[in-house]
Amino acid sequence: MPVRPSVKAGFELRDIYMILIRQKVIQRNTRGLFSLISLLIFAWLSGCSFERENGFHKPPLEMPFELQKLGSNIEIEMHITEYKEYVFALDFMYKENDQADRDRVKKLVGDSSHDGDFGILTPLHLKISAIDALEGKTILDHEFKKLKLVSWGADNFEKHITGIKLKPGNYLIMIESLSNIPELVGTQVTFRVAYSTRL
Incomplete structure (x- = not known):
C-alpha cells in the first residue's frame, strides 16, 4: 500500500504561509485571519512535503492546489x-x-486507456523559468486542458501535466488555474513535482 509522504526535516511553517499568500487566500479582515489559520492547519496535516537547500525547495515536493478556482496559483x-x-x-x-x-x-479523472476518456477539462497554465546564470530564460510556458490519467493509489488518482528534463540549477515554477471547475468542489487536488521513473 502506498505511503503518503510526511513532513520532512527542513520544512518550515512559513513555507505554507508564502504559498497561501501567492494563492491569494489571505484577506485583510478577521474572517481572512480565521481562514488563514484553518488553511495553515489543513496544509500542515494534509501532507505538504518538500525539502530546502539554500532557500530553495527540492523535489520531490507536493502541495495543495485549488484547481477548481479561477486564478488560484502557486509559485x-x-x-x-x-x-x-x-x-x-x-x-x-x-x-x-x-x-x-x-x-x-474516478468519473472526474477519466481512464488511462490510449483512446479513453480524459474526464473533465482542467485548464491550467504551467511556466518554468531558470533563475540562475540563465535568469529569466523560460524553459516551459504552456497551457494544458486535457490531462491523462496515468496511475492511482490507495487514496488518489494521478494525472500528468508534463515531463521535462532539467539541468542542475534553480528554477521558478508557476502554475495557475484558468477556469472555475465546479465539479471539483469538495475534491482535494495536490500539485506534485517528482523524478521521472523512465530510464
Missing part, C-alpha cells in the same frame, strides 16, 4: 541537483477505503 523556487526528467502532476484525492468516493472521483 515556488526549486533547486535541481541532477540532470534528468522531472514529472509535473496533479493528484486527485479520495477517501481511502470509501468505494463510493473513489467512484465519484
Whole structure:
C-alpha cells in the first residue's frame, strides 16, 4: 500500500504561509485571519512535503492546489541537483477505503486507456523559468486542458501535466488555474513535482 509522504526535516511553517499568500487566500479582515489559520492547519496535516537547500525547495515536493478556482496559483523556487526528467502532476484525492468516493472521483479523472476518456477539462497554465546564470530564460510556458490519467493509489488518482528534463540549477515554477471547475468542489487536488521513473 502506498505511503503518503510526511513532513520532512527542513520544512518550515512559513513555507505554507508564502504559498497561501501567492494563492491569494489571505484577506485583510478577521474572517481572512480565521481562514488563514484553518488553511495553515489543513496544509500542515494534509501532507505538504518538500525539502530546502539554500532557500530553495527540492523535489520531490507536493502541495495543495485549488484547481477548481479561477486564478488560484502557486509559485515556488526549486533547486535541481541532477540532470534528468522531472514529472509535473496533479493528484486527485479520495477517501481511502470509501468505494463510493473513489467512484465519484474516478468519473472526474477519466481512464488511462490510449483512446479513453480524459474526464473533465482542467485548464491550467504551467511556466518554468531558470533563475540562475540563465535568469529569466523560460524553459516551459504552456497551457494544458486535457490531462491523462496515468496511475492511482490507495487514496488518489494521478494525472500528468508534463515531463521535462532539467539541468542542475534553480528554477521558478508557476502554475495557475484558468477556469472555475465546479465539479471539483469538495475534491482535494495536490500539485506534485517528482523524478521521472523512465530510464
